[in-house]
Amino acid sequence: MDLASKLEKLSLELVQKQDYLYSVTIDFERLESLLLSFLNEFGYITLDSINCRDDLEDGFFTITYCLQTEERDHVVMIQTKIQRENASLPTMHTIWPQAEIMEREMHEMFGVDFPGHPTLIDFALEYWDNMPPLRRDFDTLEYVNSMNPFREQRNDALDAKEEMKKKREAKKAAKLKAQQEAEAKAALEAQNNPSDEVKNEE
Amino acid sequence: MESGFYGSSLDGNLKCKFEESGLANTHEIMEKAVRWFRSRSIFVVAYGTGCGAIEMPPTFTSRYDAERMGVVGVATPRQADLIILSGYLAYKTLRRVIRTYEQMQKPRYIMTLGSCPINGGMYWDSYNTIKKLDDYLPIDVSVTGCMPRPEAVIDGFVLLQERIRNGEKAGWEKYDENFEFYKENQKRVLGGHIDPSYETDWYNLKSGGKA
Amino acid sequence: MIFQIILLIMLAYVVGFIYFGLYRNITARIQGRYGPTVYQSFYDSIKLFSKNNTVSYGWMFYLGPVIMATGAVLTLVLVPVFSDSDFLRSVTSQGNLFVLLYLMVLGPLGNALAVGTGGNPFGVMGVVRGLTRLIGLELPFYIAVVGLIIAANSSDIVHIIDVQKTAGLNIINHPLLFIGAMISMVGFFGASPFDIPGAPQEVYSGPRTEFSGKFLALLMSQGSLFAFAKLVLIVDLFLGGADSLVMLVLKTFTIFVAIIFIGIVYGRYKVEQAVDFLMKLPTLIAVLGLARIVWFG
Ligand code: SF4
Numbered sequence: 001m002d003l004a005s006k007l008e009k010l011s012l013e014l015v016q017k018q019d020y021l022y023s024v025t026i027d028f029e030r031l032e033s034l035l036l037s038f039l040n041e042f043g044y045i046t047l048d049s050i051n052c053r054d055d056l057e058d059g060f061f062t063i064t065y066c067l068q069t070e071e072r073d074h075v076v077m078i079q080t081k082i083q084r085e086n087a088s089l090p091t092m093h094t095i096w097p098q099a100e101i102m103e104r105e106m107h108e109m110f111g112v113d114f115p116g117h118p119t120l121i122d123f124a125l126e127y128w129d130n131m132p133p134l135r136r137d138f139d140t141l142e143y144v145n146s147m148n149p150f151r152e153q154r155n156d157a158l159d160a161k162e163e164m165k166k167k168r169e170a171k172k173a174a175k176l177k178a179q180q181e182a183e184a185k186a187a188l189e190a191q192n193n194p195s196d197e198v199k200n201e202e
Numbered sequence: 203m204e205s206g207f208y209g210s211s212l213d214g215n216l217k218c219k220f221e222e223s224g225l226a227n228t229h230e231i232m233e234k235a236v237r238w239f240r241s242r243s244i245f246v247v248a249y250g251t252g253c254g255a256i257e258m259p260p261t262f263t264s265r266y267d268a269e270r271m272g273v274v275g276v277a278t279p280r281q282a283d284l285i286i287l288s289g290y291l292a293y294k295t296l297r298r299v300i301r302t303y304e305q306m307q308k309p310r311y312i313m314t315l316g317s318c319p320i321n322g323g324m325y326w327d328s329y330n331t332i333k334k335l336d337d338y339l340p341i342d343v344s345v346t347g348c349m350p351r352p353e354a355v356i357d358g359f360v361l362l363q364e365r366i367r368n369g370e371k372a373g374w375e376k377y378d379e380n381f382e383f384y385k386e387n388q389k390r391v392l393g394g395h396i397d398p399s400y401e402t403d404w405y406n407l408k409s410g411g412k413a
Numbered sequence: 414m415i416f417q418i419i420l421l422i423m424l425a426y427v428v429g430f431i432y433f434g435l436y437r438n439i440t441a442r443i444q445g446r447y448g449p450t451v452y453q454s455f456y457d458s459i460k461l462f463s464k465n466n467t468v469s470y471g472w473m474f475y476l477g478p479v480i481m482a483t484g485a486v487l488t489l490v491l492v493p494v495f496s497d498s499d500f501l502r503s504v505t506s507q508g509n510l511f512v513l514l515y516l517m518v519l520g521p522l523g524n525a526l527a528v529g530t531g532g533n534p535f536g537v538m539g540v541v542r543g544l545t546r547l548i549g550l551e552l553p554f555y556i557a558v559v560g561l562i563i564a565a566n567s568s569d570i571v572h573i574i575d576v577q578k579t580a581g582l583n584i585i586n587h588p589l590l591f592i593g594a595m596i597s598m599v600g601f602f603g604a605s606p607f608d609i610p611g612a613p614q615e616v617y618s619g620p621r622t623e624f625s626g627k628f629l630a631l632l633m634s635q636g637s638l639f640a641f642a643k644l645v646l647i648v649d650l651f652l653g654g655a656d657s658l659v660m661l662v663l664k665t666f667t668i669f670v671a672i673i674f675i676g677i678v679y680g681r682y683k684v685e686q687a688v689d690f691l692m693k694l695p696t697l698i699a700v701l702g703l704a705r706i707v708w709f710g
Pocket residue numbers: 251252253254288289290315316317318319323324325347348349
């Protein structure tokens with residue numbers, strides 16, 4: 001693939017993930033110029049999505065830009081890492097207009113700042129004043145429990161595991177009983193009309 | 203402006219008048235008749251929250267045909283008697299639903315579909331959906347299932363009709379009685395950003411503004 | 414006479430609502446469902462009358478439905494219902510076709526005033542669509558009416574009915590006029606393809622968006638009264654009137670079923686398409702009918 005050779009000149013490595021999926025890892029400083037050269041020189045005109053992954057343990061966000069050419073036959077992911085604290089990215093909405101809404105969502109969900117972005121307002125949430133909800137240090141369970149307590153349990157609620165056990169045992173016992181009964185019946189019948197058996201033998 | 207031609211099921215003024223003239227019986231009979239007509243004609247505004255909206259079209263079209271029971275869809279909450287909430291409610295949706303509900307004219311009823319409005323369903327640990335809808339709005343009928351089939355929805359309609367016919371205490375009456383309770387819960391979860399109540403009488407704001 | 418008027422309104426109320434029940438039922442059967450009962454419209458209207466009203470936009474808002482109802486009742490009273498009896502003859506002889514044509518536009522205007530006060534954008538859109546459509550609807554209908562007036566040499570409906578007794582029914586003598594008037598009648602009934610003002614998928618309920626409870630019930634009642642009045646008008650003008658209740662129901666019902674079937678088969682026009690169509694084909698047909706009367710008698 002000639003993209004690999006082109007990238008090699010920039011001392012970057014193209015890694016094939018799947019048969020249509022490639023990835024390039026780059027450091028944050030060169031990100032913007034690389035995106036621009038992807039658009040202008042390599043012909044990757046479509047920005048599919050901008051994704052963010054929270055690597056809490058290592059203390060950074062992994063940002064992924066997915067790009068496609070006009071043929072739409074493969075996707076190249078451009079990955080970079082940024083600091084978690086006071087995270088900020090260059091806005092791409094002037095180049096790809098669809099980036100505006102993607103960045104808006106990322107700002108809302110992860111708290112990443114985009115200097116120069118025109119509409120960093122509410123996207124899906126409304127009046128959200130807590131920590132951005134998709135950051136992993138946001139304790140969802142605690143927040144949910146504080147906002148929406150559980151409904152009180154009904155008194156007649158039973159333990160499902162034990163009930164199932166009881167049911168299974170009862171079933172087994174019934175089966176066993178039926179089997180025994182059938183056997184007894186068969187034996188009784190054999191006693192009562194032995195002529196049948198005789199006939200069958202003949 | 204309270205203009206009641208049996209406006210509520212217990213219209214105080216009218217009942218007093220009837221009782222004064224020794225016609226308490228007549229009032230009862232008329233009320234029964236009105237309740238019967240109400241049960242036979244239910245206008246629905248289907249608010250498609252969550253997954254359940256997909257069960258609405260078959261319920262109302264040729265296959266299951268809810269219109270044969272007098273249940274028919276209308277376009278605006280002003281004309282509707284029943285609002286169907288078909289699934290989980292995000293905070294954002296709840297805001298709109300409260301507003302829609304308050305735009306409806308009394309008597310008004312709520313029907314919910316699925317387990318999400320009852321206990322959160324599979325979205326019980328979501329940061330953005332409510333768990334118990336009955337804390338915020340009074341529910342008349344809950345149809346369970348995830349998702350209930352149209353047969354179950356129709357069963358819910360029948361149950362609602364029965365309740366209206368028997369004159370059981372409806373959700374909107376509870377809402378009026380426990381208004382403070384519901385508003386407090388709404389404020390707690392929506393952070394006070396609730397749109398103005400649509401029952402405000404904008405022309406007489408100085409004199410209380412309560413329509 | 415007051416008694417007669419009340420009787421007439423009650424008759425029109427019952428017949429109109431049963432017709433609308435039938436309309437819903439027949440539509441349902443054609444779509445392959447069971448459908449509501451014939452009395453469903455009664456249930457709806459009684460339920461709506463028993464609802465609360467807490468919406469208020471000032472007095473003009475309340476007045477709108479009342480103006481519409483006034484127009485409907487006046488039209489109903491001025492149209493001669495029975496041709497040979499004295500039933501309300503003293504009133505009907507006062508009005509003639511011109512008055513009726515004016516009254517038919519009163520409703521939409523009252524509606525426009527009320528909806529404008531309500532300020533709901535969908536309502537305003539619906540009213541604008543309705544008034545635009547009216548331009549197209551009135552043209553063929555008025556031309557047809559003018560043709561009939563020339564043919565009978567009078568604008569008195571009673572006289573037009575009398576002429577038909579000797580000279581034969583207008584539907585046979587002037588079929589072109591009948592076709593033109595019928596096409597615009599489909600629109601006056603709000604049936605497809607001319608159900609533009611209240612198009613549910615486009616402007617929600619259109620002019621009725623903001624009306625609830627008793628106002629909606631009043632609008633529904635006046636709608637059925639008005640529908641009945643219009644049916645009687647068509648029967649008077651083209652089918653020679655009716656001399657008994659049975660004939661009246663038979664004739665109006667025939668017209669009504671024809672309108673239902675047209676409405677079910679067709680989809681909805683856009684506003685400009687509808688006006689375009691109405692200004693071309695039905696108008697042309699009506700003009701041809703008029704020319705035939707003027708030049709060939
Ligand atoms: S109850 Fe089930 S189907 Fe309904 S909204 Fe919840 S998850 Fe979806």
